[in-house]
């Protein structure tokens with residue numbers, strides 16, 4: 001069976017590397033620094049745990065960090081702008097290079113697919129009339145979709 005995107009990218013260690021690099025840049029960024037000014041030191045790890053679960057790793061965010069409802073609540077009322085969303089993506093994609101996540105087209109496409117979707121969901125929750133955060137909504141799961149990774153011999 002094809003391994004999960006989580007395993008393909010190098011598991012939790014890779015995601016922690018990613019979010020550490022990412023938030024280091026976020027805190028220096030003129031568009032995003034203010035948005036994350038009050039985020040605690042554990043924030044990068046929490047987001048890494050979330051991403052792990054999304055990409056097929058352990059369901060630790062659901063089990064110990066409040067699942068979808070907590071994530072959604074953390075975005076309520078923040079009024080995230082399109083400019084901030086775009087910058088968030090740009091910095092995360094640069095961080096994926098710097099943290100040396102796999103750069104094969106299939107992995108990067110799946111990664112970008114979730115990030116595009118997820119940032120739009122964050123915007124929705126942060127804006128007026130957000131969906132009510134619900135304990136019944138599961139953490140989303142992102143597999144390979146249309147593009148399983150090319151592997152030698154396949």
Ligand code: HEM
Nearest residue numbers: 035038039040046050071074080084085088115118119122
């Ligand atoms: C795929 C997109 C995104 C994901 C997966 C995501 C994930 C998360 C998670 C899991 C938390 C809660 C962390 C915890 O449990 O402590 C969180 C909080 C937060 N997110 Fe997002 N987020 C995304 C997009 C964004 C965007 C685009 C922005 C703003 C530009 C944003 C701003 C914030 C802020 C300000 C917090 C609260 C940080 C704190 O004070 O601790 N998020 N996010």
